[in-house]
Amino acid sequence: MQLSEQELIRRETLTELKKLGIEPYPAEEYEVNVKTSDIHQHFPEDKTLYQDISIAGRIMGRRIMGAAAFIELQDSVGRIQLYFKRDDICPGEDKTMYNTVFKRFLDIGDIIGVKGFVFITQMGEITIHVREYRLLCKSLRPLPIVKEKDDKTYDAFTDPEMRYRQRYVDLIVNPQVRDIFIKRTRMVNSMREYLNVRGYLEVETPILQPLYGGAAARPFKTHHNTLDMTLYLRIANELYLKRLIVGGFDGVYEFSKDFRNEGMSRFHNPEFTQVELYVAYKDYEWMMNLVEEMVEKVAMDIHGTTKVQVGDNIIDFQRPWKRFTMFEAIEHFTGIDISEMDEVALRNTAKSVHIELDETMGKGKIIDEIFGAKCEALLIQPTFITDYPVEMSPLAKKHRSKEGLVERFEAICNGKEICNSFSELNDPIDQRERFMSQLELGKRGDEESMVLDEDFLRALEYGMPPTAGLGIGIDRLAMVMTNSPSIQEVLFFPQMRPEKKAIISKDEEFVELGIPVVWVPILRQMGINTIEELQKKSAGQIFNQLGGLRKKNKLDTPMPSQDDVKHWLGQE
RNA sequence: GACUAAGUAGCUCAGUAGGUAGAGCACAUCCCUUUUAAGGAUGGGGUCCUGGGUUCGAAUCCCAGCUUGGUCACCA
Numbered sequence: 066m067q068l069s070e071q072e073l074i075r076r077e078t079l080t081e082l083k084k085l086g087i088e089p090y091p092a093e094e095y096e097v098n099v100k101t102s103d104i105h106q107h108f109p110e111d112k113t114l115y116q117d118i119s120i121a122g123r124i125m126g127r128r129i130m131g132a133a134a135f136i137e138l139q140d141s142v143g144r145i146q147l148y149f150k151r152d153d154i155c156p157g158e159d160k161t162m163y164n165t166v167f168k169r170f171l172d173i174g175d176i177i178g179v180k181g182f183v184f185i186t187q188m189g190e191i192t193i194h195v196r197e198y199r200l201l202c203k204s205l206r207p208l209p210i211v212k213e214k215d216d217k218t219y220d221a222f223t224d225p226e227m228r229y230r231q232r233y234v235d236l237i238v239n240p241q242v243r244d245i246f247i248k249r250t251r252m253v254n255s256m257r258e259y260l261n262v263r264g265y266l267e268v269e270t271p272i273l274q275p276l277y278g279g280a281a282a283r284p285f286k287t288h289h290n291t292l293d294m295t296l297y298l299r300i301a302n303e304l305y306l307k308r309l310i311v312g313g314f315d316g317v318y319e320f321s322k323d324f325r326n327e328g329m330s331r332f333h334n335p336e337f338t339q340v341e342l343y344v345a346y347k348d349y350e351w352m353m354n355l356v357e358e359m360v361e362k363v364a365m366d367i368h369g370t371t372k373v374q375v376g377d378n379i380i381d382f383q384r385p386w387k388r389f390t391m392f393e394a395i396e397h398f399t400g401i402d403i404s405e406m407d408e409v410a411l412r413n414t415a416k417s418v419h420i421e422l423d424e425t426m427g428k429g430k431i432i433d434e435i436f437g438a439k440c441e442a443l444l445i446q447p448t449f450i451t452d453y454p455v456e457m458s459p460l461a462k463k464h465r466s467k468e469g470l471v472e473r474f475e476a477i478c479n480g481k482e483i484c485n486s487f488s489e490l491n492d493p494i495d496q497r498e499r500f501m502s503q504l505e506l507g508k509r510g511d512e513e514s515m516v517l518d519e520d521f522l523r524a525l526e527y528g529m530p531p532t533a534g535l536g537i538g539i540d541r542l543a544m545v546m547t548n549s550p551s552i553q554e555v556l557f558f559p560q561m562r563p564e565k566k567a568i569i570s571k572d573e574e575f576v577e578l579g580i581p582v583v584w585v586p587i588l589r590q591m592g593i594n595t596i597e598e599l600q601k602k603s604a605g606q607i608f609n610q611l612g613g614l615r616k617k618n619k620l621d622t623p624m625p626s627q628d629d630v631k632h633w634l635g636q637e
Numbered sequence: 638g639a640c641u642a643a644g645u646a647g648c649u650c651a652g653u654a655g656g657u658a659g660a661g662c663a664c665a666u667c668c669c670u671u672u673u674a675a676g677g678a679u680g681g682g683g684u685c686c687u688g689g690g691u692u693c694g695a696a697u698c699c700c701a702g703c704u705u706g707g708u709c710a711c712c713a
Binding site: 069072074075126128129130131132133134137146148151173184186187188190192206209210211212213214215217218219220221223225226229238280281283325328331333433453454456457458459485551561564 | 638646648661662663664668672674675681682704706707708711712713
């Protein structure tokens with residue numbers, strides 16, 4: 066691998082440190098007895114505090130002025146300034162630890178531990194006066210340098226490709242990124258706490274499933290060698306959680322990583338997280354109240370208020386949320402009442418509002434299309450949409466009073482679905498029929514239709530109590546709660562195309578061809594990194610370029626002859 | 638998958654009637670004992686994403702590809 070000048074210098078520094086007997090990667094524990102945030106919080110009130118502290122972190126900035134220097138130290142919660150004074154670090158005659166090790170061998174990115182006391186500089190900055198320091202880890206790669214003044218950021222590290230591929234760098238230099246992930250975890254903790262207080266049992270169900278079910282999506286497929294069988298990564302865990310309700314639990318939930326082998330976008334990652342919850346003897350009306358209450362609590366726990374800024378909108382999660390049936394929502398946004406329409410009328414209606422349909426779409430699908438095109442994006446404040454067409458919901462119970470509909474709701478917020486819930490279908494005969502009609506869709510080429518799960522049907526035949534089920538998209542909710550415009554911002558390691566690795570031949574391989582070592586870097590300078598690339602060139606071209614670069618680099622080495630070059634290329 | 642924008646130094650970015658590649662930060666060597674996106678002096682650092690083409694000459698124009706972003710499609 067080609068190292069940049071700065072990387073080479075840091076590797077040399079490493080060698081120099083070892084020569085001085087300084088271990089750049091020490092093994093022993095470094096005692097840390099305070100965090101930067103503690104000092105910033107308590108020192109201003111009581112100046113007698115923190116007079117003998119030990120703290121560790123990463124060097125994020127250096128300002129060196131002769132015999133004194135200031136360092137920006139960053140730990141897991143923030144930053145603090147360090148003050149180094151030569152005669153404090155090196156009280157005796159030997160000033161190596163300051164002049165050489167500190168000033169020359171420490172870089173931005175290195176991790177150090179320091180002991181000292183806190184004071185306030187003339188500029189009013191809370192600062193640690195360092196009495197002694199210890200190198201804890203030498204960093205070999207230069208970090209992007211982000212600077213700030215008066216809330217203005219200079220040279221921000223923003224390239225999305227690098228931020229996502231090298232999330233560790235993103236986390237080091239962009240503190241707001243760390244905040245997003247802390248909020249995400251607090252969000253999950255808040256929900257878990259809510260569910261635990263109510264006595265629901267957190268469970269784990271298989272990720273590797275012999276049949277994929279519980280949603281309509283294409284799966285990832287894999288293979289188990291010993292059993293010699295196909296397994297799928299789950300697209301949902303719904304059918305397993307319902308089996309547990311059959312087994313007698315009153316309420317079960319799981320934060321579940323699910324996998325869908327489909328397109329990627331600002332809102333879709335191949336693996337994503339949902340929490341699914343099933344509660345026996347409840348229905349979807351009851352579940353709506355739970356969702357309102359839980360999400361309101363989440364907003365309060367994260368922000369201390371129910372109002373959350375998302376893009377240009379302020380979204381208020383305070384209960385109660387607006388509720389629309391799907392028909393009401395469509396009428397509200399289009400002025401058209403479709404509740405009594407047959408398929409022909411629906412088709413004409415869709416056409417009149419410029420929605421493209423294809424022939425395979427049935428009544429339910431057309432209604433869903435109209436809703437998706439005309440309503441969803443306009444629902445900014447949290448809103449429940451209820452009573453969906455039965456065709457779209459093969460696992461939901463038929464509506465108690467409305468023909469052709471199911472007892473299902475989604476919560477829409479900022480124009481996107483954040484949860485999906487229904488009164489679960491527990492009639493095994495009806496469930497089998499629904500699966501059968503899904504199979505029909507599959508035969509017609511719908512790759513996302515559901516497959517028949519005989520074991521699940523067997524469980525339903527033993528009897529599942531009336532149950533309310535819920536799925537909340539954790540990533541989507543995290544996007545809303547952290548005001549993040551894309552799902553990649555709320556996933557530590559979003560899926561990316563593989564990084565292409567430059568293939569580079571080793572120096573020795575060039576030398577083996579008879580090329581003197583001094584010329585190898587020159588060849589690399591010409592853009593030739595592999596033997597293959599070299600052998601594609603013509604000897605004359607190489608010879609000419611060598612001459613040019615020899616002059617440019619002011620090399621004393623005598624030029625090889627054109628025959629030598631031919632020999633290197635094996636072109637004799 | 639379609640359309641579109643971008644890809645230049647470690648980082649952020651300039652750079653057209655095609656004509657020797659620039660700045661700030663970072664880095665190196667100095668100066669400076671409480672500074673703060675420190676300052677000053679000097680210096681090093683670039684297959685201008687890759688491959689073709691046009692041209693005497695391409696970072697720049699054309700074509701193809703790669704990667705990333707955006708929009709749409711797909712994702713009930």
